Amino acid sequence: MPLRFLTAGESHGPVELVIVEGLPAGLPLDADDINPDLARRQGLNATGKPYPGASPRMKLERDEARVLSGVMAGMTIGAPVAIQVDNNDHDKWKGKAVAPMTIPRPGHADLTGALKYGHRDLRMSLERASARETTARVAAGATARKLLGAFGVRVGSYVTQIGTVRADLSGLPLDARLTAAGESEVQCPDPESSAAMVVHIQEAMRGRDTLGGVFEVVALGVPPGLGSHVHWDRRLTGRLAQAMLSIHAMKGVEIGDAFENAGRPGTQVQDAIYKDPAGTLTRNTNRSGGLEGGITTGEPIVLRVAMKPIATTLTPIDSVDLVSGEPRPIEYERSDFCPVPRAGVIGEAMACLVLADALIEKLGGDSLAEMLQRFEALRRARLSDFDLDNTPTVFWP
Numbered sequence: 152m153p154l155r156f157l158t159a160g161e162s163h164g165p166v167e168l169v170i171v172e173g174l175p176a177g178l179p180l181d182a183d184d185i186n187p188d189l190a191r192r193q194g195l196n197a198t199g200k201p202y203p204g205a206s207p208r209m210k211l212e213r214d215e216a217r218v219l220s221g222v223m224a225g226m227t228i229g230a231p232v233a234i235q236v237d238n239n240d241h242d243k244w245k246g247k248a249v250a251p252m253t254i255p256r257p258g259h260a261d262l263t264g265a266l267k268y269g270h271r272d273l274r275m276s277l278e279r280a281s282a283r284e285t286t287a288r289v290a291a292g293a294t295a296r297k298l299l300g301a302f303g304v305r306v307g308s309y310v311t312q313i314g315t316v317r318a319d320l321s322g323l324p325l326d327a328r329l330t331a332a333g334e335s336e337v338q339c340p341d342p343e344s345s346a347a348m349v350v351h352i353q354e355a356m357r358g359r360d361t362l363g364g365v366f367e368v369v370a371l372g373v374p375p376g377l378g379s380h381v382h383w384d385r386r387l388t389g390r391l392a393q394a395m396l397s398i399h400a401m402k403g404v405e406i407g408d409a410f411e412n413a414g415r416p417g418t419q420v421q422d423a424i425y426k427d428p429a430g431t432l433t434r435n436t437n438r439s440g441g442l443e444g445g446i447t448t449g450e451p452i453v454l455r456v457a458m459k460p461i462a463t464t465l466t467p468i469d470s471v472d473l474v475s476g477e478p479r480p481i482e483y484e485r486s487d488f489c490p491v492p493r494a495g496v497i498g499e500a501m502a503c504l505v506l507a508d509a510l511i512e513k514l515g516g517d518s519l520a521e522m523l524q525r526f527e528a529l530r531r532a533r534l535s536d537f538d539l540d541n542t543p544t545v546f547w548p
């Protein structure tokens with residue numbers, strides 16, 4: 152794992168921090184590479200306003216990255232890159248005695264975290280369990296995105312489902328989906344579905360409920376040969392899936408058309424291999440989602456991620472007061488109603504980190520210049536390199 156990162160911070164503490172280790176030297180990087188992704192994570196859509204159903208917290212703060220180390224004269228130096236994002240909301244909590252929270256909200260780490268760590272005040276679990284931590288991940292992901300960009304890799308996302316409203320995007324190319332998503336209030340490339348999703352979210356809010364949904368993360372221009380088939384923890388398929396499921400409230404992940412493929416005969420599932428007149432190997436389909444044997448095929452990577460509805464609902468959910476032992480409904484704290492439109496950027500960040508890690512693994516990662524040289528050499532390698540004359544015969548002892 153040449154590219155690693157560690158985050159620190161609590162939801163209402165002073166800062167979110169991340170240290171990214173393993174970026175090559177010579178990558179131009181500053182806060183302007185990070186802030187646009189932070190704004191997208193906060194749910195600012197094409198209109199510059201928060202998405203319908205976003206938490207009021209989005210109106211309170213604008214996240215801004217401060218790059219504290221690992222960058223000199225606008226370039227990475229091969230040292231750890233530390234990034235800080237202030238929690239502006241902290242000012243409201245600073246110096247105040249906060250009443251202990253004793254009624255665990257089902258669907259959060261309130262109870263599980265308290266049981267595990269022996270907390271009596273549930274805030275000691277929920278502060279770190281909060282998805283505010285994804286601010287730090289998105290900052291780290293933006294550095295990985297910058298590296299991938301130098302190799303022509305583009306990572307984006309769009310929403311395909313909110314609650315019961317599903318968009319049919321068949322026939323719409325992936326890059327067109329990304330462009331159209333940027334014009335939608337809810338990141339959905341299909342305008343009709345997008346409008347229906349907005350109405351659905353408003354209905355859920357009026358009904359004092361929350362909604363989940365599905366988004367897709369796609370990576371275009373990914374070179375073949377990233378990842379490996381030789382060990383479980385080197386298979387890129389598993390690394391990407393783990394990265395998606397590590398995000399708060401993500402409960403399912405699919406690579407390519409995995410669940411539809413499961414119901415089809417094999418001849419209709421594999422992506423047949425062809426050779427074009429220039430000798431390049433090509434595929435006409437990408438049902439595998441860009442991965443075979445845990446290794447990238449060179450086709451776009453397509454990840455589909457299911458997010459559960461937010462567990463903090465205006466309609467009380469049954470729970471128990473841990474102090475009195477009496478049944479008590481949960482107490483509402485201000486919250487998102489449907490963060491699916493802004494969750495995609497977190498999926499993108501995690502995909503960028505995994506892909507950049509695999510790219511550095513493949514090319515070596517001391518400096519960007521060295522990586523680019525090796526990348527060019529690999530790109531020049533053609534089918535003619537498969538020279539059977541110099542290949543030893545396999546024979547099992």
Ligand SMILES: Cc1cc2nc3c(=O)[nH]c(=O)nc-3n(C[C@H](O)[C@H](O)[C@H](O)COP(=O)(O)O)c2cc1C
Nearest residue numbers: 206258259281282399400401461462463486487490
């Ligand atoms: C972008 C984003 C925003 C979220 N906002 C909220 C929120 O405002 N209120 C809430 O109760 N949960 C919110 N969540 C979900 C919780 O973080 C999540 O339900 C919790 O971590 C438990 O899920 P888990 O079991 O997958 O960890 C959000 C998640 C994401 C990804």
